[in-house]
Amino acid sequence: MKVRDAMSRSVRSIKPDTKIIEVASLMCLYRFHGLPVVDDEDRLLGVIAEKDVLHSLFPKLEDLMSEGMHSVDLDREMARYSEVLDLTAEELMTKKPISVDPEMHLLRAATLMVRHTFRRLPVAEDGRLIGMLSLGDVHKAIFHANITGGLKGKATV
Template sequence: MLVKDVMMKKVVGVSPDNSVRRAAEIMLTNHVSGVPVIDDAGRLVGIISEGDLLRRTELGRGAIADLGGQAFSAEDRAKAYVKSNAWRVADVMSRNPVVVEEDASLAHVSGLMQEHGIKRIPVMKKGALVGIVSRADLLKAIVTAHQDETAPGDEAIRRSISIRLSENTGLEGKDMTVTVIDGVAHLWGKVDTAECRKAARVAAENVRGVIKVVEHYPEDGP
């Protein structure tokens, strides 16, 4: 599944010349945590989010006081003052936002969100803004995802589980045996840790046709 399959195509944005108050109103009205900033030529020039508004003087916590004085340079204190007091979106927004192409994978988007600690990413196509992808969109993809398609029959299920166990599960190289009887998957082998055992169970459960997983590890006896 790609970004273009789950992204929000109706983009709600603000102008760099809009007020911070207006940006906050748009976020509240549309139930979003951030909006792209788009100039008069339709170009993406930044993004303004809840995080950009956490140190506003309207909240009664001036940024200069929060910086703690001596530990920060005059330039840092000046930037913080602008961030907490400016009324124009252009002065408060985050410039050079992380963006993603519409044909990018959801795994790539998830990685970017984790790496940069962000909730929403503008989606581009040939330099133009065409959508927004958010954490909520990734959750929707999880809800609508289907289990792997597997040919009917216990042997086909067994082969599919074996393949799954070798795919970045932490179980690579482990001496494991899989048997499937009437849709019940039996896992055998020397798997020492609880997390590895959990990974094996999850890998088996994610194969279509598996109705139950039974674990047989050394302490249980084969």
């Protein structure tokens, strides 16, 4: 079974100049945990996840070293969130993200996700975003294939 057989083709993506306020709105309202970032030709440029947005609020290592762990004002750090909302996706995204080819074996893609602790990966063909694959997609496809008997005699690596 290939990634193409299990991936979601309906993908919400954003552009590099999308403001974080829009990204955060999509994440909070629609429960997106991450969004692929593409150019006008749908070339995959990056991925922005909730952790990327929140990471910008974490105290800097220099502050922790100079002020000590317990003297950093975490409420002040959280109040900086409005500053983060003015940034763009390009400023916070993970550039050159790991993606999978639609012809990759489904379990090979799942192994990649587990090894990197990703719950989802972009699917790109010739550098262009064509879908997303989640661990849930993988599980569902394997479940359905086994229930309907679609995997009998087809186990190849």
